[in-house]
Amino acid sequence: MTSTPLNQSRSEGHSIQRPATVIFDFGWTLAEPAGSSYSNWAKTVRAALTRLLGNLRSVAANDYASDYELAVLTEIEDALTSEQPLEIDGLWSRISRKNGPYSTNARSCSIEDFGLELTTGDWRLYREAIPVLDILSRGRTAMGLVSDISSPTMHWAALAGRLGLDHYIQAMAFSEELGAVKPDPRGILSVIDQLQTDPAHAFYVGDTPAKDVDSAVAAGVTPVWLRRRPEARLGRHQPAHTIHTLRDLLTIL
Numbered sequence: 001m002t003s004t005p006l007n008q009s010r011s012e013g014h015s016i017q018r019p020a021t022v023i024f025d026f027g028w029t030l031a032e033p034a035g036s037s038y039s040n041w042a043k044t045v046r047a048a049l050t051r052l053l054g055n056l057r058s059v060a061a062n063d064y065a066s067d068y069e070l071a072v073l074t075e076i077e078d079a080l081t082s083e084q085p086l087e088i089d090g091l092w093s094r095i096s097r098k099n100g101p102y103s104t105n106a107r108s109c110s111i112e113d114f115g116l117e118l119t120t121g122d123w124r125l126y127r128e129a130i131p132v133l134d135i136l137s138r139g140r141t142a143m144g145l146v147s148d149i150s151s152p153t154m155h156w157a158a159l160a161g162r163l164g165l166d167h168y169i170q171a172m173a174f175s176e177e178l179g180a181v182k183p184d185p186r187g188i189l190s191v192i193d194q195l196q197t198d199p200a201h202a203f204y205v206g207d208t209p210a211k212d213v214d215s216a217v218a219a220g221v222t223p224v225w226l227r228r229r230p231e232a233r234l235g236r237h238q239p240a241h242t243i244h245t246l247r248d249l250l251t252i253l
Helices: 038-061 067-081 088-099 109-119 129-138 153-162 186-195 209-219 246-251
Strands: 008-011 014-017 021-024 031-033 123-125 142-147 171-174 202-206 222-226 241-243
Touching: 021 186, 038 067, 038 088, 038 109, 067 088, 067 109, 109 153, 129 142, 129 246, 142 186, 153 171, 171 186, 186 209, 202 209, 202 246, 209 222, 222 246, 241 246
Parallel strands: 021 142, 021 202, 142 171, 202 222, 222 241
Antiparallel strands: 008 014, 031 123
8 A cells, every 4th residue: 555645735836744643552562561472461460450359359358448449349350250351451441431530539559559560660662662753753743642551541651751752742542541442443532632633644553453453444544553463463444554663654654
């Protein structure tokens, strides 16, 4: 498929190029936990959820649990005992839909410890991430981030800041606050709205095509599959572009 050109407008008879908008997924697109594969990360989250469940049970046994903690306890119990595969990102968006996001509820030491356990480890940006973001930034490209997450938003937003992404990323949307996971397009649409940009001239870059490509199509933006994991399977839609490193993105903008 041919590359999508930058947004163009006309002024006084001259063609003026304006930068595209690029929205990124987070995990395995811009960053990864060092030494942990995609499949191992799911095991890490499941183990952390099991510890959180034990801590919340202890709090509940002593009658110290808030309504939100009790709701989280019930959701985790149901998720871990279900015969269905554990959807680690969907768990927290489901909790938010029923009880509001964590940011609107009373703080919980158990949930704080859980979120910090997942986000204060050795997360690192891919080597090409900062050079590519720097080139896009110098070209005045508007950039956003949309990600499905496995714990409350505040911990992932803080991680993005520690990694230096807030120097480049102007708008973020996370599934826990939204109460929706991809392929629901609400995250991408939220960032589009925050950036006040045109979806027709926006790209969404992600590594999980069944979620990322399909959500991009639903949002009306150009889907770009970053094929870091060959085993990943397409969903309903084909990507407009398939790339193998973030640097490849520069060839299609």
